[in-house]
Amino acid sequence: MLTPLNPLRTIAELKELRTLTSTHEGAQRVAWTETWDRARAWMRDKLATLPVEVRLDEAGNLWATLPGASPRALIIGSHIDSVPNGGWLDGALGLVAGLEVLRTIAARGTPPVTIRLVDWADEEGRFGYSLLGSSAASGTLRPEHLLTLHDRNGITLPAMLTGYGVDVEQMGQAGGELIDAAAYLELHIEQGPVLETQGLPLATVTGTCGVERYKVIWHGQAAHSGSTPMNQRRDALAGAAKLTLALREIAHEVGDGAVCTSGSVVCSPGIATSVAENVVQMVDMRHHDSIKLARLLNRAQRASWQFAAEEHLNVTWERIYQIAPITFHPQLIELAEAAVIDTCGVYYHMTSGPLHDATEMARSGIPTVMLFVQSLRGISHSYAEDTREEHLELAVRALANLTDRVIEWLEQGGE
Structure with missing residues (x-):
C-alpha cells in the first residue's frame, strides 16, 4: 500500500x-x-x-x-x-x-x-x-x-x-x-x-x-569619564554610533529594497567610567542588485571615514563575508x-x-x-x-x- x-x-x-x-x-x-x-x-x-x-x-x-x-x-x-x-x-x-x-x-x-x-x-x-x-x-x-x-x-x-x-x-x-x-x-x-x-x-x-558583511574597528583613546572634557575626547563609540544612524539614511537613499544593519557593537574597556578606546562593530548590507550593493558599501565606508575625522579616530574595515x-x-x-x-x-x-x-x-x-x-x-x-x-x-x-x-x-x- x-x-x-x-x-x-x-x-x-x-x-x-x-x-x-x-x-x-x-x-x-x-x-x-x-x-x-x-x-x-x-x-x-x-x-x-x-x-x-x-x-x-x-x-x-x-x-x-x-x-x-x-x-x-x-x-x-x-x-x-x-x-x-x-x-x-x-x-x-x-x-x-x-x-x-x-x-x-x-x-x-x-x-x-x-x-x-x-x-x-x-x-x-x-x-x-x-x-x-x-x-x-x-x-x-x-x-x-x-x-x-x-x-x-x-x-x-x-x-x-x-x-x-x-x-x-x-x-x-x-x-x-x-x-x-x-x-x-x-x-x-x-x-x-x-x-x-x-x-x-x-x-x-x-x-x-547579495551580502556585504564587515567588522568595522574604531580606535580612539581611553580616558576617565569624569575628568575628560567632552571636546577633548577620542570616543570610539561616537564613531560607531554615528555610522549606525547613517546606515539607515544610506539604505533609504539607495532604495529599491536596500537594507543595512549594525547588529553588534562591542566596546573596550567597556566600563561606565571610561571613554571607549576601541569598538568592534558588525555591519551587514544587502541588495538584490550588485551595483546598488556596491553603492551601499561605498557610501558606508565614506561615511565612516568622515566620522573618524570628526571624532579624531582611526577606522578600519575587515570583510567577514561577501556573496553576490x-x-x-x-x-x-x-x-x-x-x-x-x-x-x-x-x-x-x-x-x-x-x-x-x-x-x-x-x-x-x-x-x-x-x-x-x-x-x-x-x-x-x-x-x-x-x-x-x-x-x-x-x-x-x-x-x-x-x-x-x-x-x-x-x-x-x-x-
Whole structure:
C-alpha cells in the first residue's frame, strides 16, 4: 500500500523536534552543540525507517539518498541548526517537509531519478560565516578565511570542527556529493512580513540578495569619564554610533529594497567610567542588485571615514563575508509557480533578503529554486516565530507537487 503524503505528520514532527530541542526562550539547535547533535540523532531515527543510505560528508553535512533508476539526483535540502533562542520552523520546516516527501516517493518504489535529502551543517553561521556546509560543497569556501574565526565564547572554528571529525582543510571534498546533482529544491519560512501583508500563504522565490558583511574597528583613546572634557575626547563609540544612524539614511537613499544593519557593537574597556578606546562593530548590507550593493558599501565606508575625522579616530574595515546576488533557474521558477497555483490558487514572486543554502547550490551551477511560506508578523530568529498550521500544510503539499514536477522535467532531459 502506497504511503500518501501526510502534511499533518510533518507538523506533528516539527512540534516533536521543538519539544526535544527548545526552551522557553526558543530553539537551541546551534551548530556543533549537544542540542544540535540531539536534533540530528532524531532525524537519523526518522530516516532509519526508510530505504535510504545515510552518511556524513567531509564538511559535516548529513545526506540521505534514495537510489533511483538514474544516478541524476534531485536534492531537497535545508538545515536543522538554529540561531541561539531561535524559531521552531527556521530551517527545520524544509528538512522535515523534505522527509515527508522522501517517504512518499520511497513508498512508490524505485524513483526514475535519485532523490536526496540533505541537512546542511551550520547554515546560520555560528562563527560569522553563513552557509558553511553548503559553501564547502559548492566550492566557494576558502579554508584560509576560517582559521581565525571564533564564536562568542572565544572558541575557534577549526578547534570546534576538529571535535566533530571535520578538518577545515578537507571540507572542500564535500563537493563530491554534487557530482550527479541535477536540481535543488528548498522550502523555507519567509522570515519577513511580505506574504502576510499580501494575504498570501506561499511564494516562489526567484533569487537571493547579495551580502556585504564587515567588522568595522574604531580606535580612539581611553580616558576617565569624569575628568575628560567632552571636546577633548577620542570616543570610539561616537564613531560607531554615528555610522549606525547613517546606515539607515544610506539604505533609504539607495532604495529599491536596500537594507543595512549594525547588529553588534562591542566596546573596550567597556566600563561606565571610561571613554571607549576601541569598538568592534558588525555591519551587514544587502541588495538584490550588485551595483546598488556596491553603492551601499561605498557610501558606508565614506561615511565612516568622515566620522573618524570628526571624532579624531582611526577606522578600519575587515570583510567577514561577501556573496553576490543570485538568480534562480528560470524553468524551475516556472515549475514552482505551477506548484503554488495548484496548491493555493495564486502565485507570488519575491527575492529573498536572507541567505539560504539554495544560494550556494545556485552558485555551483545546479538548477535551483525555493518556496516560501508566510511568517506570522514577519518574525523569525525569535521564540515568537510562527506560521499558521493550515499554511504549513499547504507548504508541504506545494513542495511535494514541485518535487513531482521536477522529477518529470528531469526525466524529459531538463537541465
